[in-house]
Amino acid sequence: xxxxxxxxxxxxxxxxxxxxxxxxxxxxxxxxxxxxxxxxxxxxxxxxxxxxx
Numbered sequence: 810x811x812x813x814x815x816x817x818x819x820x821x822x823x824x825x826x827x828x829x830x831x832x833x834x835x836x837x838x839x840x841x842x843x844x845x846x847x848x849x850x851x852x853x854x855x856x857x858x859x860x861x862x
Contacts, residue, residue, distance in 0.1 A: 837845075
């Protein structure tokens with residue numbers, strides 16, 4: 810890696826996709842998953858799509 814990078818010509822939001830779906834490789838027990846999804850959807854007013862049953 811370089812010691813310093815030049816971001817002066819960067820564009821903010823160039824790759825922003827508001828409908829992107831992230832599948833993070835974090836696994837836990839189903840009851841914990843349910844709790845996390847519930848809290849996240851309430852806090853951030855999200856409609857989350859479950860990928861695991």
